[in-house]
Amino acid sequence: MDNAPILNVAALRARVADEDLDILKGVDLAIKPGEIHAIMGPNGSGKSTLAKVIAGHPAYEPTGGLVNFDGEDLLEMEPDERAQAGVFMAFQYPVEIPGVSIANFLRTALQARLEDGEELDLFDFQELLMDRMELLEMDPSFAQRSVNDGFSGGEKKRNEILQMAILNPSLAVMDETDSGLDIDALKIVANGVNTLKKENPDISVLLITHYQRILNHVTPDVVHVMVDGRIVESGGPEVALALEARGYEEYRNAHAA
Amino acid sequence: MPGNEVIQGLGLDDYKFGFVTDSEPVFRTRPGLDAEIVEQISARKDEPEWMLKRRLKALRIYESKPMPQWGGDLSELEDTLRQTYFYVRPQEQMERSWDDVPDSIKETFERLGIPEAEREILAGVGAQYDSEMVYHSLKEEWESKGVIFDSIEDGLKNHPELFREHFGKVIPAADNKFAALNSAVWSGGSFVYIPPGVELKTPLQAYFRVNQERLGQFERTLIIADEGSRAHYIEGCTAPVYSTDSFHSGVIEIVVKREARFRYTTIQNWSNNMYNLVTQRALVHRGAHMEWLDGNLGSKLTMKYPSCYLMEEGAHGEIMSIAYAGDGQHQDTGGKVIHVAPNTSSSIVSKSISKGTGRSSYRGLCKVYDGAANARSNVECDALLINETSRTDTFPYIEIDEKSATVGHEATVSKVGDEQLFYLMSRGMDEAEAMALIVRGFIEPIAKELPLEYAVELNRLIELEMEGSVG
Numbered sequence: 001m002d003n004a005p006i007l008n009v010a011a012l013r014a015r016v017a018d019e020d021l022d023i024l025k026g027v028d029l030a031i032k033p034g035e036i037h038a039i040m041g042p043n044g045s046g047k048s049t050l051a052k053v054i055a056g057h058p059a060y061e062p063t064g065g066l067v068n069f070d071g072e073d074l075l076e077m078e079p080d081e082r083a084q085a086g087v088f089m090a091f092q093y094p095v096e097i098p099g100v101s102i103a104n105f106l107r108t109a110l111q112a113r114l115e116d117g118e119e120l121d122l123f124d125f126q127e128l129l130m131d132r133m134e135l136l137e138m139d140p141s142f143a144q145r146s147v148n149d150g151f152s153g154g155e156k157k158r159n160e161i162l163q164m165a166i167l168n169p170s171l172a173v174m175d176e177t178d179s180g181l182d183i184d185a186l187k188i189v190a191n192g193v194n195t196l197k198k199e200n201p202d203i204s205v206l207l208i209t210h211y212q213r214i215l216n217h218v219t220p221d222v223v224h225v226m227v228d229g230r231i232v233e234s235g236g237p238e239v240a241l242a243l244e245a246r247g248y249e250e251y252r253n254a255h256a257a
Numbered sequence: 258m259p260g261n262e263v264i265q266g267l268g269l270d271d272y273k274f275g276f277v278t279d280s281e282p283v284f285r286t287r288p289g290l291d292a293e294i295v296e297q298i299s300a301r302k303d304e305p306e307w308m309l310k311r312r313l314k315a316l317r318i319y320e321s322k323p324m325p326q327w328g329g330d331l332s333e334l335e336d337t338l339r340q341t342y343f344y345v346r347p348q349e350q351m352e353r354s355w356d357d358v359p360d361s362i363k364e365t366f367e368r369l370g371i372p373e374a375e376r377e378i379l380a381g382v383g384a385q386y387d388s389e390m391v392y393h394s395l396k397e398e399w400e401s402k403g404v405i406f407d408s409i410e411d412g413l414k415n416h417p418e419l420f421r422e423h424f425g426k427v428i429p430a431a432d433n434k435f436a437a438l439n440s441a442v443w444s445g446g447s448f449v450y451i452p453p454g455v456e457l458k459t460p461l462q463a464y465f466r467v468n469q470e471r472l473g474q475f476e477r478t479l480i481i482a483d484e485g486s487r488a489h490y491i492e493g494c495t496a497p498v499y500s501t502d503s504f505h506s507g508v509i510e511i512v513v514k515r516e517a518r519f520r521y522t523t524i525q526n527w528s529n530n531m532y533n534l535v536t537q538r539a540l541v542h543r544g545a546h547m548e549w550l551d552g553n554l555g556s557k558l559t560m561k562y563p564s565c566y567l568m569e570e571g572a573h574g575e576i577m578s579i580a581y582a583g584d585g586q587h588q589d590t591g592g593k594v595i596h597v598a599p600n601t602s603s604s605i606v607s608k609s610i611s612k613g614t615g616r617s618s619y620r621g622l623c624k625v626y627d628g629a630a631n632a633r634s635n636v637e638c639d640a641l642l643i644n645e646t647s648r649t650d651t652f653p654y655i656e657i658d659e660k661s662a663t664v665g666h667e668a669t670v671s672k673v674g675d676e677q678l679f680y681l682m683s684r685g686m687d688e689a690e691a692m693a694l695i696v697r698g699f700i701e702p703i704a705k706e707l708p709l710e711y712a713v714e715l716n717r718l719i720e721l722e723m724e725g726s727v728g
Contacts, residue, residue: 055683058675083685095680099698108694109684146698163684 005030012065014053023049025229036205041226042248047208051175055089056082088169090160092176097147105147106166132165154185161192173206178214190217212244227251275498280361285345298344315430315440322434328589329558337502341473343442345387352392381406383463388444405450409477412448427510428538435534439475439508446476451486460489467496473504482517489520498528511539513547520548527555535561543569551578553588564593567601574603577703582615591621596632607638611647620652627658635665641699642672693723
C-alpha cells in the first residue's frame with residue numbers, strides 16, 4: 001500500500017459559493033506520500049481555488065467529483081477536522097490575530113488535537129517550539145510576537161513555515177506562497193520546505209505557484225500545468241522550464257481551440 | 258460552518274453566579290421610595306442629623322431631575338423602581354471574622370471564592386450582601402500602618418471629620434439623577450484611607466452580592482489616597498438570575514492626593530436582569546496618578562463612565578475598559594477626563610465586544626480647560642462585533658479650550674471575519690475555540706493589566722460566553 005496516493009482528487013468541480021460558474025471544471029490529481037507536486041498556471045486558472053477547496057475554505061463550494069485524503073472523504077469534513085487529519089495549508093495572505101502570540105496560537109492548535117480532558121504538557125510544548133525554531137534558524141523572540149500583526153511579507157511566510165513545522169502535517173499545500181515575495185523571502189519558504197522534507201521524507205507537498213522561480217529552490221517530482229480549471233499537462237521539472245520559455249499562451253490557445 | 262452564523266441564545270444556565278441563597282433579612286423597607294423610607298434607612302444606621310438632612314435634600318434633587326434621555330433605554334426603569342426594595346438589611350451587625358457571618362451568607366461568599374482569595378492574594382476584604390456590608394477585614398500589617406478599610410457606615414461613625422471633609426465633594430448629589438438617588442438612599446460600600454507614603458503591596462477587595470429579588474443596591478464608596486501613597490482596590494459584583502429586574506446604582510468618590518498612585522478595578526458580572534448605573538470619579542492632585550480598570554460583563558444595561566478630574570499640575574489619569582454585551586444586553590460605557598491644570602495627561606483605552614443582539618456604546622468626554630497648558634490626552638476605542646445582529650456605537654465628546662493641548666482620538670470597529678476563523682480552523686481549532694482565541698487576543702492589552710487570578714477568570718468567562726456564539 002506504500003504506493004497508494006495520500007491525496008486523490010478526481011473529476012473535482014467547484015465554484016465560489018452562491019455563484020453559477022464552476023472555476024474548477026474537472027481536476028484529477030494524485031499525490032503519493034513523500035512526493036512534491038507543483039501546480040503552475042496563469043492568474044484565474046483555478047489553482048488557488050484548488051488549494052482552498054482542499055483546505056475547506058467556506059467561500060468555495062464543491063459541485064462534483066471527490067477528494068480523498070488518506071482513505072477519507074475530505075469534502076465531508078470541517079476545516080478543523082481536515083487539519084487534524086493531517087492537511088496543512090500555508091496561506092497566500094496569512095491573517096492577523098492581534099493580541100495572540102505565535103506561541104499561544106500554536107499551543108491552542110496542538111491542544112485542540114488532544115482528546116477532551118487531556119492537557120498539553122507545557123514543558124514538552126516549549127521544548128518542541130524551541131527545537132523547531134532552532135531547526136528553522138529562527139530567533140526565539142519571534143514566538144512572542146502577535147500572529148502576523150504588523151509582519152513583513154517575509155515574516156508572515158516564516159510564520160507559516162513555523163506552523164507547518166509544529167503541526168507536522170502529512171500533506172502541506174503551499175498556496176501561492178511565493179507571490180509578491182522578494183528573493184530572500186522566497187528562500188525562507190524554499191529552505192523551510194526543504195528542511196522539513198529532509199527531516200520527514202514522508203511529507204507530501206503541493207506547491208501552487210504562478211512563477212517558475214521557486215522551483216529553482218524546491219525540486220518537484222511532478223509539475224502540472226493548470227489552465228481554465230483543468231490540469232492540461234503533467235510531467236517532470238522540464239515542464240516548468242518549458243513553460244518558462246514559452247509562457248501560458250500556447251496552452252490557452254490550445255484549450256480554446 | 259463559519260459564516261453560517263446561527264445565533265443561539267446563551268441561555269441563563271451559563272451564568273454560574275445565578276444561584277439564590279435562602280436567607281431571611283432582619284429588616285427591609287416597603288417597596289418604592291419616599292421621604293419616610295429615607296428616614297427609616299438613616300434611623301437604622303443611627304446617623305447624625307446632618308446626614309439625614311443631606312439625604313432628604315438629595316431625594317428632592319432626585320425627584321426633580323428627569324430620567325436621562327440619552328444612553329440606554331430607561332423607559333421601564335420607573336416601573337421597576339416602584340417595585341424595588343430600597344433597603345434590605347441582611348443581619349444585625351457587620352462581622353470581622355468569617356466564622357461569625359451567618360452560614361447561609363457565608364456559604365454564598367464561599368461559592369464565590371472570596372474567603373480563599375482573601376487568604377491568598379488580598380490585603381483586605383469587604384463583602385456586601387444586599388444593602389449592608391456583612392464582613393470587613395484588613396490584615397494586621399496594614400492596620401498597624403494606619404490604613405483604614407471599613408464599611409462606609411463605620412467610616413462615618415469612627416472618622417467623622419475625615420468623612421465629612423470629603424463625602425459628597427467629589428460627586429455632589431446634584432451631579433446627575435442617579436448620583437442624587439444614591440445620595441438619598443446609600444447603604445454599604447467602603448471607606449478607605451491610605452496614609453501618606455504607605456504602599457499597599459496587595460489589593461483591597463470589596464465584593465457586592467445582591468440576593469434579594471427586586472432589590473436596589475446603592476453602595477457608596479469614599480477613598481482617600483493621601484500624599485505619596487500607593488494602593489489598588491478591586492470591586493466585584495454578581496447577583497442571582499430573577500425574572501424581575503433589579504437595580505444597582507453605586508457612587509464611588511476617590512481623592513488622590515499629591516504624588517499618590519491609585520488603581521480602582523471593577524469586574525462587574527451582574528446577572529442579565531440588572532440595571533447598573535454607576536457614577537465613579539476621582540480628583541487627581543499634583544503629580545498623582547489615577548487608573549480606572551473597568552470590566553463590564555453582565556447586567557441588562559450598564560451606564561458607567563469612570564472619570565478623572567486632573568486638578569493640579571502633572572496629574573495623570575488613565576481609564577481602561579472592557580465591555581462585553583451578549584444577547585439583549587446594552588453596555589453604554591466609556592470614560593471622562595477633565596484637564597484643569599497645566600501639564601496634565603490622560604489616556605482612555607476602551608474595548609468592547611458585542612455578540613448576538615448585544616449592543617455596546619463607547620461614550621467619552623475629553624475636556625481641556627483654558628489654562629491647562631500642554632495637556633495631553635489620547636483616546637482609543639476598539640469594538641469587535643461577533644454576529645451580523647451585534648451593534649456598536651461611538652460617542653466621543655471633545656471640548657478643547659486650550660491652544661497648547663494635544664488630543665488624539667482613534668476608533669476602530671472590526672468584525673470577526675470568516676478569513677480569521679478559517680485561518681484558525683485550518684490549524685485544527687473548532688469554531689468556538691477559534692472565536693475565543695480571537696476575543697482573548699482582542700482584550701489582551703487590558704486583560705494583562707489585571708491580577709493573574711482575575712485575568713484567568715475573565716478569559717474563562719469569555720470562553721464560556723463564546724460557546725454559544727456560533728451555530
